[in-house]
Amino acid sequence: MDLISFSTGLLSAVFAYALFSQKENDEIEEVEEELEEDDLVINDESTDxxxxxxxxxxxxxxxxxxxxxxxxxxxxxxxxVDLRAS
Structure with missing residues (x-):
């Protein structure tokens, strides 16, 4: 019974680590991609x-x-976000 509990806890910890470490990496890559892009983005429909x-x-x-x-x-x-002069 102790072996089953230990292996279940170990697998749960590995799964949780893999789940949370992947999410943090995605957020870091997303912010890096946003920072690499220019501030102006030109779309086909209109310029925003x-x-x-x-x-x-x-x-x-x-x-x-x-x-x-x-x-x-x-x-x-x-x-x-309002940056206009009041």
């Missing part, structure tokens, strides 16, 4: 300005789309 900024809701570096001059919207959570 995308800027990589820190999102307060996501608490990570995410792309923000410029809705109006100096008014940005997070592409993931849709939160608005």
């Amino acid at each position: 300005r995308h800027v990589t900024m820190s999102c307060q809701t996501c608490r990570k570096l995410k792309k923000h789309k410029e809705v109006k001059p100096n008014l940005y919207q997070c592409c993931k959570c849709k939160r608005h």
